[in-house]
Amino acid sequence: MRFFLGLVFLVYMAAPLHAAEPVTTVPYRVDYNGWLTVEVTVNGIGPYDFIIDTGATQSIAFQNLADQQNFMLTGGPPQTVLGMAAQGAFPPYLVGEITLGESGIGGLITVILPDWSVEQKPAGILGLDFLRKYICVFDAETGELRLYDHADPPKEDTKNWKYAALKADNFGLETNYLYTLEAKVNSRRVTFLLDLGASGTVINRSAVGSIMRTGYRVSIRPSGAEARNRITDALQKSEAATAMIVNRFQVGRNYWYRQRLLIHDAPIFRELGVHTKPFGLFGADLLRDRSFMLDFDGGELRIGKKPGR
Numbered sequence: 001m002r003f004f005l006g007l008v009f010l011v012y013m014a015a016p017l018h019a020a021e022p023v024t025t026v027p028y029r030v031d032y033n034g035w036l037t038v039e040v041t042v043n044g045i046g047p048y049d050f051i052i053d054t055g056a057t058q059s060i061a062f063q064n065l066a067d068q069q070n071f072m073l074t075g076g077p078p079q080t081v082l083g084m085a086a087q088g089a090f091p092p093y094l095v096g097e098i099t100l101g102e103s104g105i106g107g108l109i110t111v112i113l114p115d116w117s118v119e120q121k122p123a124g125i126l127g128l129d130f131l132r133k134y135i136c137v138f139d140a141e142t143g144e145l146r147l148y149d150h151a152d153p154p155k156e157d158t159k160n161w162k163y164a165a166l167k168a169d170n171f172g173l174e175t176n177y178l179y180t181l182e183a184k185v186n187s188r189r190v191t192f193l194l195d196l197g198a199s200g201t202v203i204n205r206s207a208v209g210s211i212m213r214t215g216y217r218v219s220i221r222p223s224g225a226e227a228r229n230r231i232t233d234a235l236q237k238s239e240a241a242t243a244m245i246v247n248r249f250q251v252g253r254n255y256w257y258r259q260r261l262l263i264h265d266a267p268i269f270r271e272l273g274v275h276t277k278p279f280g281l282f283g284a285d286l287l288r289d290r291s292f293m294l295d296f297d298g299g300e301l302r303i304g305k306k307p308g309r
């Protein structure tokens with residue numbers, strides 16, 4: 001992780017509505033135990049599976065991709081990668097050009113992480129260095145990710161989706177901006193980092209204490225009670241975690257009921273300086289089954305209904 005009015009109005013009303021055209025459209029899927037996954041090319045070769053991660057300030061490669069391409073060390077200082085369960089420092093490499101559909105980032109310098117396992121080998125992580133260049137619309141009905149130019153947003157497609165504010169924050173660190181949103185968990189306000197690289201939604205123990213004082217009924221499931229109660233990060237570090245089931249989880253005008261949250265004081269919370277206040281990671285589990293839009297420049301997340309509703 002290393003960041004005239006009257007005249008204009010009349011003309012507008014008389015003009016036909018303009019449907020924005022995406023810069024590119026690609027399929028996406030839910031894979032690798034719950035992550036949103038797309039296929040990219042790297043230096044013109046591919047396709048390779050990359051995981052969407054809004055909690056990563058830059059895109060990252062895994063070792064299996066490095067084994068297939070001749071990435072060169074830059075000789076620069078090690079870069080720190082923060083995860084939910086661990087962190088590590090890695091030397092930077094010149095990876096080159098990563099392309100999704102017709103869009104890409106060239107001259108990418110990043111780190112190479114060890115592969116997750118023999119069975120699960122995504123080739124990399126697509127981070128904010130790419131995602132914030134566009135307005136990203138994930139269409140659960142069609143299984144498509146559409147990228148739009150900021151100057152031509154998809155207003156018609158998403159006008160009935162429910163809004164939530166995104167706030168850019170670098171947490172006082174010498175790093176690029178990450179993005180947070182405010183949630184109400186059983187009526188208590190908790191700040192969450194938008195982190196689609198987390199397959200589940202995580203809260204720290206400070207948040208748990210605040211939520212427990214609301215008087216709402218909650219269900220606590222201890223470590224080991226379920227195989228699902230585990231924290232796994234991009235470094236493939238895994239730990240048992242306690243699960244909390246809350247009555248209501250609200251972001252903007254979006255609601256989730258009987259929502260499962262994982263309790264974990266992740267190293268990233270201390271690094272960001274938020275470990276002593278209610279804080280969490282807003283994970284992919286909250287969005288993977290519905291359409292949504294990310295507009296980082298505009299500071300908004302819009303969420304649609306589940307398919308068929």
